[in-house]
Amino acid sequence: MKGLIGKKIGMTSVFTPDGKQVACTIIEAGPCVVTQVKTTESDGYNAHQIAFGEKKEKKVLASEKNHFAKSNTTTKQFVREFRNFSLEKNLGDALTVDIFAEGEMVDVVGTSKGKGFQGVVKRHNFHGVGGQSHGQHDRSRAPGSLGNSSDAARVMKGMKMAGRMGGDRVKLKGLKVVKIFTEKNYLLIAGSVPGHNGSIVYVQK
Numbered sequence: 001m002k003g004l005i006g007k008k009i010g011m012t013s014v015f016t017p018d019g020k021q022v023a024c025t026i027i028e029a030g031p032c033v034v035t036q037v038k039t040t041e042s043d044g045y046n047a048h049q050i051a052f053g054e055k056k057e058k059k060v061l062a063s064e065k066n067h068f069a070k071s072n073t074t075t076k077q078f079v080r081e082f083r084n085f086s087l088e089k090n091l092g093d094a095l096t097v098d099i100f101a102e103g104e105m106v107d108v109v110g111t112s113k114g115k116g117f118q119g120v121v122k123r124h125n126f127h128g129v130g131g132q133s134h135g136q137h138d139r140s141r142a143p144g145s146l147g148n149s150s151d152a153a154r155v156m157k158g159m160k161m162a163g164r165m166g167g168d169r170v171k172l173k174g175l176k177v178v179k180i181f182t183e184k185n186y187l188l189i190a191g192s193v194p195g196h197n198g199s200i201v202y203v204q205k
Helices: 062-069 120-124
Strands: 005-016 021-029 033-038 047-054 077-084 105-111 117-118 163-165 169-181 186-190 200-204
Touching: 005 047, 005 077, 005 186, 021 169, 021 200, 033 077, 117 120, 120 163, 120 200
Parallel strands: none
Antiparallel strands: 005 021, 005 200, 021 186, 033 047, 047 077, 105 169, 105 200, 117 163, 169 186
16 A cells, blocks of 8 residues: 545646546645554554644644654644555655556545535435425425334434534545646546545545
């Protein structure tokens, strides 16, 4: 596995050589620093811990400063561990968008936009309780019957109902890297990725 921590910038579109327009998400991926290398001998498994983003030095905990000092950095904000890292990287090495190639397929992990408390039509794609005929009134977005009769006499667990929507961890697989801008550390990935502009995402393969 290989991967980077990045920030979602926004969306744009590019044209392929055959004239097809492709909608893309711009992700500022890296540069990331390897802050820890775990091995089977020392930790029981192989992994690389990488860090991305800057924050004010006064907000960095003492334990974080001591940990990051080993890799000659002190103010990193986001840390992520990738198991069985396929690249030969040592402590303190930098990772950039160069680890990916145009046309490569990657997975993107992010947190979906929070939508607050929503009804069943928006949350579960219900169609409502029919039209406005046969005595129906103001019921077009209602969930309908919920519970059982005298047998169970309760609402069963797992029933699709209104509730909080969004803010979930989402992983999209098999997204294509359309273009790479090395000088800006930008990845252009076909399609949309979860999260609002400015949210943190993980790009991995």
